[in-house]
Amino acid sequence: MLMNLIHFVISIWVPLVCALIIVAVLPLVAGYIVLMERKVMADMQARLGPMRVGPHGLLQPIADALKLLIKEDIIPDEADKMIFWFAPLISVTAAMLAMSALAIGPWFQIADLNVGLLFIVGISALGIFGIVLGGWSSNSHYSLLGALRSAAQLVSYETAAGMAIVGGLLLAGTLSTREIIQAQNDYGTWFAFAAPVGFFVYIVASIAETNRAPFDLPEAESELVAGYMTEYSGFRWALYFLAEYTNMVVVASIATTLFLGGWLRPFAGTPAFNFLDGLPSVLMLGVGGYCFYRAPKQPVKVQKLFMVAVGLLMILAAIILAVPLIPAVGTMLPGLKPGLHGAFWFLLKVGLYIYLFMWLRFTFPRYRFDQLMRLGWQFLIPLSIVNVMGIGVALVLHRHWGWSHWTAFPLTTVLTLLVAGLLGWESEKKDKEHVFVGDA
Amino acid sequence: MLDQIVFYFFAALAVVSAILVVTRRNVVQSAIFLITALLATAGIFLQLHAEFLFIVQVILYAGGIMVLFVFVIMLINMDVSLHQLQFNRQWWLGLLLALVVGAELTIAIAIGRSHTAFGEPAPASALEPSTQLVGKVLFNEYMLPFEIASILLLVAMIGAVVMAKKKI
Amino acid sequence: MISTSQYLWLGMVLFTIGAIGVVTRRNVIIILMSIELILNAVNINLVAFSRLFGDVSGQVFAIFIITDAAAEAAIGLGIIIAFFRNRETVLADEMDLLKW
Numbered sequence: 001m002l003m004n005l006i007h008f009v010i011s012i013w014v015p016l017v018c019a020l021i022i023v024a025v026l027p028l029v030a031g032y033i034v035l036m037e038r039k040v041m042a043d044m045q046a047r048l049g050p051m052r053v054g055p056h057g058l059l060q061p062i063a064d065a066l067k068l069l070i071k072e073d074i075i076p077d078e079a080d081k082m083i084f085w086f087a088p089l090i091s092v093t094a095a096m097l098a099m100s101a102l103a104i105g106p107w108f109q110i111a112d113l114n115v116g117l118l119f120i121v122g123i124s125a126l127g128i129f130g131i132v133l134g135g136w137s138s139n140s141h142y143s144l145l146g147a148l149r150s151a152a153q154l155v156s157y158e159t160a161a162g163m164a165i166v167g168g169l170l171l172a173g174t175l176s177t178r179e180i181i182q183a184q185n186d187y188g189t190w191f192a193f194a195a196p197v198g199f200f201v202y203i204v205a206s207i208a209e210t211n212r213a214p215f216d217l218p219e220a221e222s223e224l225v226a227g228y229m230t231e232y233s234g235f236r237w238a239l240y241f242l243a244e245y246t247n248m249v250v251v252a253s254i255a256t257t258l259f260l261g262g263w264l265r266p267f268a269g270t271p272a273f274n275f276l277d278g279l280p281s282v283l284m285l286g287v288g289g290y291c292f293y294r295a296p297k298q299p300v301k302v303q304k305l306f307m308v309a310v311g312l313l314m315i316l317a318a319i320i321l322a323v324p325l326i327p328a329v330g331t332m333l334p335g336l337k338p339g340l341h342g343a344f345w346f347l348l349k350v351g352l353y354i355y356l357f358m359w360l361r362f363t364f365p366r367y368r369f370d371q372l373m374r375l376g377w378q379f380l381i382p383l384s385i386v387n388v389m390g391i392g393v394a395l396v397l398h399r400h401w402g403w404s405h406w407t408a409f410p411l412t413t414v415l416t417l418l419v420a421g422l423l424g425w426e427s428e429k430k431d432k433e434h435v436f437v438g439d440a
Numbered sequence: 441m442l443d444q445i446v447f448y449f450f451a452a453l454a455v456v457s458a459i460l461v462v463t464r465r466n467v468v469q470s471a472i473f474l475i476t477a478l479l480a481t482a483g484i485f486l487q488l489h490a491e492f493l494f495i496v497q498v499i500l501y502a503g504g505i506m507v508l509f510v511f512v513i514m515l516i517n518m519d520v521s522l523h524q525l526q527f528n529r530q531w532w533l534g535l536l537l538a539l540v541v542g543a544e545l546t547i548a549i550a551i552g553r554s555h556t557a558f559g560e561p562a563p564a565s566a567l568e569p570s571t572q573l574v575g576k577v578l579f580n581e582y583m584l585p586f587e588i589a590s591i592l593l594l595v596a597m598i599g600a601v602v603m604a605k606k607k608i
Numbered sequence: 609m610i611s612t613s614q615y616l617w618l619g620m621v622l623f624t625i626g627a628i629g630v631v632t633r634r635n636v637i638i639i640l641m642s643i644e645l646i647l648n649a650v651n652i653n654l655v656a657f658s659r660l661f662g663d664v665s666g667q668v669f670a671i672f673i674i675t676d677a678a679a680e681a682a683i684g685l686g687i688i689i690a691f692f693r694n695r696e697t698v699l700a701d702e703m704d705l706l707k708w
Contacts, residue, residue, distance in 0.1 A: 004441055083468065114569045115495045122495050125503035136514050155507060175571060447610050451618045458622055458645050462629035467637055474641050481648045488659045493667050500674055505681045512685045513637060516692050521699065527632050528701055534631030542624035549620060553613045573664045582668050589675045596679035603686030
């Protein structure tokens with residue numbers, strides 16, 4: 001029986017290694033996304049952001065993690081201890097489990113489930129429990145209110161996000177993440193261009209799903225202290241934070257897989273654009289060159305050395321990415337190019353999506369809670385339902401009546417926007433007399 | 441061998457969670473154990489190669505219905521009920537009757553097992569993905585129940601909103 | 609290979625535990641949760657037989673049962689909230705307005 005077990009473990013070594021990499025690397029990645037957010041916030045506010053810990057603040061996440069680990073662990077007196085201990089774990093487990101059905105490159109996937117995309121959506125929905133139970137077990141008014149508001153927001157926008165995903169799935173014809181990307185390859189363009197309304201609805205719904213601004217009322221500092229996270233300190237708070245940023249990565253990965261072509265490079269099907277294969281190496285060379293350019297201007301010698309080291313790392317990455325392009329290597333190891341370049345394109349798209357999140361956070365003011373719920377139920381859900389109908393019409397036109405998809409899909413996008421505009425106009429007309437929301 | 445271990449793991453998790461649901465004093469703990477029981481059931485579905493049902497169970501039951509339960513438990517302040525009797529006055533009769541029903545089912549399964557041949561199920565590789573199969577059958581043969589189910593959900597939504605209003 | 613009867617035993621045990629919960633507990637919310645357990649036991653049975661006979665109708669019926677359970681839970685909880693607002697209790701023993 002032990003031999004059976006050992007054989008089994010050896011046969012699943014690829015998913016096991018992928019899982020270990022995700023569990024080990026994801027907290028670090030989440031920490032660096034926090035640093036990226038602070039730097040982007042600083043850039044948009046015309047200042048510099050963290051600069052002290054490490055060159056350009058690159059060691060800031062490590063300092064933050066150390067601080068959180070050695071902080072005092074406070075548990076409120078009347079709190080329900082078992083649930084208080086358990087709630088952050090639910091959030092983190094749900095967020096990390098959702099990463100398991102994602103295909104980061106053609107090589108890097110833990111499990112290619114038949115129902116992969118729906119699995120990710122469903123497991124992210126389980127994260128709501130972490131929030132609600134955390135807020136309730138803290139035995140504090142602010143926590144409970146924040147938790148209930150956050151859960152209500154998540155449930156509302158989950159419906160809209162699900163319908164937007166259905167719009168994309170109609171085009172793909174399958175729920176498995178690997179086959180969705182293959183379908184985009186066969187289709188010609190990314191599904192974001194075939195179903196732009198669905199993509200827009202998904203962007204807005206995913207911002208609300210992760211409690212990001214402008215939908216971050218449940219955890220805004222000026223409104224509810226910190227919502228459901230108020231009574232958590234030290235490592236437990238770090239777990240909630242980790243769960244939130246992992247959720248951002250998951251949601252960005254879903255959008256990348258379904259709407260932005262996953263690991264395909266831009267214009268994957270057309271051989272005329274093969275020069276874009278060199279783009280990853282060029283980008284890495286550019287970043288490395290910038291590091292070398294900034295290295296002499298560092299004030300301290302250690303920071304100079306660090307910048308030179310980072311620059312050399314980028315050059316190394318550029319060389320690794322350029323290796324599969326040599327024809328000899330390409331014929332010997334044909335799996336190397338899709339693997340490496342696929343992972344690069346996927347991570348680049350996820351990074352750009354997260355940059356979009358941050359851009360929106362620092363541009364728009366916060367929505368009030370009733371405006372938030374109204375937006376979710378009365379704007380996004382009708383829009384996504386009309387979108388599903390529109391894509392259905394486009395598919396019928398394309399498959400049964402033989403229209404080319406360059407005519408069918410833009411036409412139905414325009415029709416969807418018209419219908420949605422009419423719906424919105426009608427509800428706006430009614431709302432002119434409706435001044436206070438509390439009169440329901 | 442491995443699937444026996446997985447089955448017994450999920451089955452034990454489901455049974456232990458179910459017992460804890462029925463015997464806990466604190467209603468929130470009962471709800472949490474019901475969530476684990478539902479997830480264990482979802483695992484059983486996955487082992488039966490019913491992938492669509494697995495994900496429907498996770499999304500709807502564990503992620504929808506149980507969120508509703510937990511919301512209601514939090515809106516209703518039940519600290520008072522923590523200190524009252526948990527089981528009603530005729531608990532012994534109820535227990536006896538439920539065990540009688542259980543015994544009936546046991547006899548039914550035992551007799552049925554020896555009479556009907558529980559043959560080998562179809563090999564897993566011969567099945568289409570469960571989502572496609574369920575979709576085809578659901579929208580062709582069971583279209584009428586599907587539409588009735590959607591009307592039922594509409595009625596339930598209206599009913600729930602009316603029930604929970606302060607002034608009708 | 610797991611025989612179908614093992615799934616049936618599991619369904620039976622869950623059904624019995626749910627039945628005990630329904631007839632024994634006082635708190636109405638826990639009674640509702642036990643009803644959900646019973647419905648899950650029935651679902652396990654259905655899907656086990658669907659796998660045995662290769663017929664997917666069992667899974668379709670299980671989906672309808674889940675839909676039904678959602679509707680029933682929503683209305684049941686609505687009723688409980690309405691009753692709690694009036695009588696401040698969720699114990700089944702104390703919901704005796706119709707008693708003589």
